[in-house]
Amino acid sequence: MRRRSVALLLLVAATYLPVSIATDTIDLTASIAGNQTLLSARGAFRLGFFSPPGSPAGRTYIGIWYARIPVQTVVWVANRQNPVVQSPGVLKLSPDGRLVIVDGQNTTVWSSSAPTGDVTTKATAQLLDSGNLVVSSDGSGSSQSVAWQSFDYPTDTQLPGMKVGVDHRSGFAWNMTSWSSPADPSPGQYTVKLITGGLPEFFLFRGPAKIFTTGPWNGVVLTGVPELKTEAYTFVLVSNPNETYSTYYISSPSLLTRLVVEGSTGLLQRYVWADGAWNNFWYHPTDPCDSYARCGPFGFAYCDTAHSPECSCLPGFQPRSRKWSFRDGSGGCIRKTKLSCGDGDGFWPVNNMKLPEATNATVHADMTLDECRQLCLANCSCRAYSAANISGGVNRGCVIWATDLLNMRQYPAVVQDLYIRLAQSDVDALNVSAGKA
Secondary structure (H helix, E strand, O other), rough: HHHHHHHHHHHHHHOOOEOOOOOOOOOOOOOOEOEEEEEEOOOOEEEEEEEOOOOOOOEEEEEEEOOOOOOOOEEOOOOOOOOOOOOOOOOEEEOOEEEEEEOOOOOOEEEEOOOOOOOOOOOOOEEOOOOOOOEEOOOOOHHHEEEHHHHOOOOOEEEEOOOEEEOOOOOOOOOEEEEEEOOOOEEEEEEEEOOOOOOOOOEEEOOOOEEEEOOOOOOOOOOOOOHHHHOEEEEEEEEEEEEEEEEEEEEEOOOOOEEEEOOOOOOEEEEEEEEOEEEEEEOOOHHHHHHOOOOOOOEOOOOOOOOOOOOOOOOEEEEOOOHHHHOOOOOOOOEEEOOOOOOOOEEEEEEEEEEOOOOOEEEOOOHHHHHHHHHOOOOOOOOOEEEEEOHOOOOEEEEEEOOOOOOEEOOOOOOOOEEOOOOOOOHHHHHHHHHOO
């Protein structure tokens, strides 16, 4: 009787434990079903059907998760809006190069988008150690043969080497979207996306509303995420006529890290696996000063226990509303002295500042900073200017803001100079106050 009980227990366990089919690849003649999985070549990632804890009984999804850690951490979901409810689910590669999920009644539940280029009878789908699932049109696995890849369709997680941004040629966007809940991987209300125009800048949305921005890219950092630069973590931003995107790389393959937009908290968080758990390395928004447009036009936020209230006006500006007395700076600031639009105007530098939202700014990549100043002064709509790129400690290019300056934050560390346009009388007064007269 005891032997029968043990045998029954082992049978039940086998029903729920993932079973690798000893390969990282399927072709037109193979598939995975039930609890079968693919395992990447060096055992970094596993692909198979899974059910999130707490999800309705019988719902399964095709996902990719880390293979070597005890906590199942899903980094990508194929059919996040279309779970399999009639088991068993089957994942296969169709002759036209699409990945297809069918349920127990052979009904198609999900299929990948049409592959790019022609697909041969030797086509394969391979799970790489990067966590990328790649359809190779001829089975060679070469970069030229990539007809579809999961990295082009992020869910809530960005892995090293994965893009977040925009393909300008097709208009296709690599966005991250949160899960609806820990039990439901369908798209939630939080999305991270690049807004094109001006300097590259990434936004966190809750529904249609902006709630956080990384700040514009200045060639070195995203000016609102100063902790991006670390020895083990290399952040990269690529911007050219074909595409604009961010990605990152890790110096050691043994370091497990991921960037996640959380559906329950609405935070963009970077996790690192250490000491048997996922540790939060950094997150945004970090405090009220990170909230989008917290201090309104021409205002900036400064979160420090020794600084109250958190909103201040730029030099030469004053609060627009008495609400500032009640710690509400959303109305922003207005000029103390009107501009003359000519020789009666000047500029005042401010530093340590997250650059203003720059999606509507104008960028002149080949202009010097002095030429930038002259261009701003000649444009009555220009509110401020700065260098477009400060890499290598050298100011390059020009950014012109012809709209109200919005979404600034002051940091203890030097970021770069922003030159705000003021009436010359206000510049003179500021010089006297600073002892520069």
